[in-house]
Amino acid sequence: MVDDQTSSSSSRGSPAAETSETVVPNKHPSEDVDIERVSASTSVAPLDPYQLRDGMLTEQEIATLRRRRKGKRVAHYHKRQNDLITALLKPMEDHTAEARIEEDMARLPVKIAxxxxxxxxxGLCVIQMYAAVSSGSLSLLATGIDAIFDFGSNLLLFWLHKKAAKLDVNRWPVGGARLETIGNIIYGFLMGSVNLVVIVESLGNVITKHNDDLKKFHLPSIIAVSVALGVKFMLFLYCLSLRGKSSQVRVLWEDHRNDLWINGFGLLMSAGGSKWRWYLDPMGxxxxxxxxxxxxxxxxxxEFELLAGKSAPHDFLQLIIYKAVTFxxxxxxxxxxxAYHSGPDYFVEVDIVMDANTPLWKAHDLSQQLQDRIEVLPSVERAFVHVDHETTHIPEHRKLILT
Incomplete structure (x- = not known):
């Protein structure tokens, strides 16, 4: 398997001569040919120079492993290996085409979600605030505040998504992909602050109450929150299958999931505070x-991890390494x-080594082709390909600390 260590070199070795995913002419191209934009017709079907397919198990072999005692983990490992090898051997154009088809198919369902x-x-924030105000229940007040912020969160995400697509590239050269991430962080702090107020108010109610009188049971409030619970459950089910298609839908799905237990628990504690013990309501x-x-x-x-530049998953790094070394x-x-996050998507940096006598035009054009191929992969925002002629130098982008 190809190693993804960033401090050591990956060499093509002897199998390299068996395959080439990109064709670069040996002669300098004429002026009317843009070698940087060579079409997919110049690519040949990728082979398997490192015999990765030999490491794959059949579905029957995996099923046999799964039936063994404590064999589920081994079977799961081999299933992941099969998926990784399949991804490595799949042409880069197929990765891009499949992502585009999937995006096109999900566009309408995502918009509906x-x-x-x-x-x-x-509608639910209006209903739940009515329930909270009319019943005087602190538990329902907490659910009502959450409903108001849900609507505000949806508006913010919707506006940021539109804003990100229309940013002036001269003022914001890296685009607006990080706007939604920043918006989620700001909104999270606001949500936490408001709920701290709810906690303080509820604690004050528990401390200052000197009798065991129960609040009047308010049936319309219970019905209103029950309706909200049912609507949230339907939205949760709809967004469940789409959460991997869009970052917006993923946030909405998490929101609906959280609201299920918030509304359900709030409903239970509010009713309990009216029927059994008064302190159940503020405690709820x-x-x-x-x-x-x-x-x-x-x-x-x-979200902070995404802004701070968290590394891409191991499998994605291996995909980039394999595609670069066999390019x-x-x-x-x-x-x-x-490969690291800069918002929801990845920035990719690849340092390749070519012969010192390679013409400048060929080194430039080949690295440009590789960069273009990587940038159209799913989840890649930008790619940078650096060409060198040896590997003994100090790693790039490292500040020397003199002691």
Missing amino acids: IYSSLIANF AIIIALGVIIAWGRTIYS SEEIMKVDTVR
């Missing part, structure tokens, strides 16, 4: 608020590969 969630959350509000703070805290942490016979080695 976004707009239906926006409209539903507006405290628990709901703490749950919302924890959930949004995890979201903020994950052309002119590439002798792959020195360094890095």
Whole structure:
């Protein structure tokens, strides 16, 4: 298997001569030919120079492993290996084409999920605030505040998505992909602050109450929150299958999932505070608020990781390494590969090694082709390909610290 260590070189070795995914002419191209935009017709079907297929198991072999005692983990490992090898051997054009087809097929369902969630959350925030105000229940107040912020979150995500697509590239050269990430972080802090107020108010109610009188049971409020619970469940089911198609839908799905337990628990504690013990209602509000703070805290942490440049998954790094090392016979080695988040998508850096006598035009054109191929892969925002003639130099982009 191809190693993804960024500090060591990956050499093509003897199998390199068996395949080339890109054809670069040996003569300088004429002025009317743009070698940087060579069409897919210049590519040949990728072979398997490293015999990766030999490491694949059949479905029957995996099923046999799964039936063994403690064999499920081994079977799962080989299933992942099969998927990885299949991805490595698949031409880069196929990765791109499949992603585009999947995006086209999901465009309408994603739009339905976004707009239906926006409209539903507006109606539900009105219903749930009515339930909270009319009943005086702190648990229902916590669910109502969450509903208001759900609608606000949907509006913010919708606006940021539109804004990101229309940013002036002269003022914002890297685009607006990080706007949604920044918006989620800001919104998470606002959500946490409001729920802290709910916690303080509920604690004050518990401390200052001096009798065991129960609040009047308010049936319309219970019905209103039950309706909200049912609508959220339907939205949750609809967004479940689409959460991998769009970052917006993923956030909406998480929101609907959280609202299921928030509304359900709030409904239970509000009714309990009216029928059994008065303190169940404020305690329910405290628990709901703490749950919302924890959930949004995890979201903020994950969004911070994306902005801070978290590394891409191991399988994605291996895909880039393999595609780079088998891209052309002119590439002798792959020195360094890095892929890291800059928002929801990846920035990819690849350092390749070519013969020192390679003409400048050929080195430039081949690296440009590789960069273009990588940039159209799913989840890649930008790619940078650097060409060198040896691997003994100090790694690029490293500041020397003099001691």
